[in-house]
Amino acid sequence: MPDSKASKILFVLTFVCMIVALYLAFLYAPVEATQGEVYRILFFHVPSAWVAFLAFGVTCFCSVAFLMKKDLKWDRIASSSAEIGLLLCTITLITGSIWAKSEWGIWWAWDARLTTTLILWLIYLSYAMLRGYIDVETKRAYLSSVVGIIGFIDVLIVYGSIRWWRTQHPQPVIGGGDESGLAPAMLFTLLFCVGTFTLLFFTLLRSKIELQKASEEVDYFHKVLAQK
Amino acid sequence: MTYLNQIFGIIKKDITTELRAKEAVTAMLVFGLMVIVIFNFAFNLSSQEQITITPGLLWVAFIFAGILGLNHSFSAEHENNCLQGMMLTPMPRSAIYIGKLATSSIFMFISEIFMLFFFIWLFDVRFTGKWPHLFLVMFLGTIGYCIVGTLFSAIAVGTRVRVFLLPILQFPIVIPVIIASVEATAVLLEEDAAIGYFDWLKILLSFNIIFFTVCVLLFDYILEE
Numbered sequence: 001m002p003d004s005k006a007s008k009i010l011f012v013l014t015f016v017c018m019i020v021a022l023y024l025a026f027l028y029a030p031v032e033a034t035q036g037e038v039y040r041i042l043f044f045h046v047p048s049a050w051v052a053f054l055a056f057g058v059t060c061f062c063s064v065a066f067l068m069k070k071d072l073k074w075d076r077i078a079s080s081s082a083e084i085g086l087l088l089c090t091i092t093l094i095t096g097s098i099w100a101k102s103e104w105g106i107w108w109a110w111d112a113r114l115t116t117t118l119i120l121w122l123i124y125l126s127y128a129m130l131r132g133y134i135d136v137e138t139k140r141a142y143l144s145s146v147v148g149i150i151g152f153i154d155v156l157i158v159y160g161s162i163r164w165w166r167t168q169h170p171q172p173v174i175g176g177g178d179e180s181g182l183a184p185a186m187l188f189t190l191l192f193c194v195g196t197f198t199l200l201f202f203t204l205l206r207s208k209i210e211l212q213k214a215s216e217e218v219d220y221f222h223k224v225l226a227q228k
Numbered sequence: 229m230t231y232l233n234q235i236f237g238i239i240k241k242d243i244t245t246e247l248r249a250k251e252a253v254t255a256m257l258v259f260g261l262m263v264i265v266i267f268n269f270a271f272n273l274s275s276q277e278q279i280t281i282t283p284g285l286l287w288v289a290f291i292f293a294g295i296l297g298l299n300h301s302f303s304a305e306h307e308n309n310c311l312q313g314m315m316l317t318p319m320p321r322s323a324i325y326i327g328k329l330a331t332s333s334i335f336m337f338i339s340e341i342f343m344l345f346f347f348i349w350l351f352d353v354r355f356t357g358k359w360p361h362l363f364l365v366m367f368l369g370t371i372g373y374c375i376v377g378t379l380f381s382a383i384a385v386g387t388r389v390r391v392f393l394l395p396i397l398q399f400p401i402v403i404p405v406i407i408a409s410v411e412a413t414a415v416l417l418e419e420d421a422a423i424g425y426f427d428w429l430k431i432l433l434s435f436n437i438i439f440f441t442v443c444v445l446l447f448d449y450i451l452e453e
Binding site: 037067119122123128130133134135139142143145146147149150151153154157158160161162164 | 400407408443450
């Protein structure tokens with residue numbers, strides 16, 4: 001549970017924004033001309049994809065910081081962020097798949113962005129598995145930091161190479177030329193949802209870090225008691 | 229001892245052990261052969277289909293076999309605490325990495341050549357006049373595969389499960405290498421001039437340069453505890 005004042009404010013703010021975002025996504029935003037109601041999944045698909053990338057970026061940054069400063073605080077942020085990123089990446093894949101079924105008639109297409117997201121998901125899944133297989137705290141921090149950094153760099157190259165390979169996912173709709181663009185109400189809703197998901201990310205990150213600290217304390221007490 | 233001598237020291241040590249034990253190359257080669265044979269039964273190909281599926285099949289055999297070699301690279305050092313011994317020698321950690329990378333690549337490349345030979349014999353594939361091109365792809369692809377693999381091999385031996393973690397870490401990261409190698413090989417099998425061949429080579433080359441730099445920098449931290 002959030003304890004400090006800043007945490008409480010963040011928690012309440014996220015909660016309020018979530019309610020507003022739900023209203024905007026389901027009631028305020030107009031029905032899309034060709035896709036009908038289905039397009040509303042956009043308001044959950046795009047923000048979760050964005051936050052997943054943000055989370056993995058944070059993991060990479062904190063992994064570098066850990067290797068430089070050798071302070072376990074950074075490792076705690078890196079691993080918590082990766083876990084949240086993995087969750088949001090899963091949501092991205094699921095919502096995207098549902099949307100694809102209704103739009104393209106198939107659950108999955110081996111297109112650049114989809115494939116990159118899937119590989120991203122696999123990379124951080126292996127990151128999470130690696131952490132699970134190491135018992136010593138400092139060793140876990142060092143090894144997973146290395147994977148965290150390599151994984152993030154790799155994503156950029158994966159995207160480049162797969163894009164050469166094939167592409168089906170719609171090109172960026174916002175700012176993609178004169179023809180493209182969302183209706184103002186939709187754009188506002190989308191941006192609001194992105195903002196809300198970003199807030200949600202920080203709320204989750206904070207509580208995950210607190211949780212990890214608490215679990216480390218419990219481990220410490222276990223050790224002390226075992227020695228006595 | 230200069231830096232280069234230290235690297236050659238590691239390479240010499242590994243090649244000597246390999247010449248005595250003949251473990252890595254044999255295992256990779258035989259395993260790769262098995263993969264090729266199993267694929268034949270799994271797909272039951274006509275001669276026209278063979279051409280389209282050949283590049284992928286060849287590289288699947290290479291990368292599956294390569295995992296065995298990479299696993300061996302550091303797990304062999306883990307026995308009798310050889311890794312500890314290497315870390316105690318007065319040489320930078322990156323020399324250990326580069327030496328290990330070199331031997332892993334050499335062993336993998338040798339077994340690939342044999343696998344290719346068997347492959348051509350079994351499937352009647354023709355790379356007429358494009359051998360240097362093919363070897364260049366195999367060379368760059370193998371190095372790219374081993375650059376990341378050597379680092380992950382060192383990571384995997386540091387964990388509780390050792391061996392089976394390596395493919396899980398390795399495969400998603402080397403996707404660009406696999407795509408580029410398979411596509412470049414596919415281009416070579418086409419009748420006409422090799423269009424796009426050098427573009428795929430560029431991807432391989434940039435992957436290798438970027439990850440070589442990153443892995444050399446990061447390897448120091450892996451052996452730290």
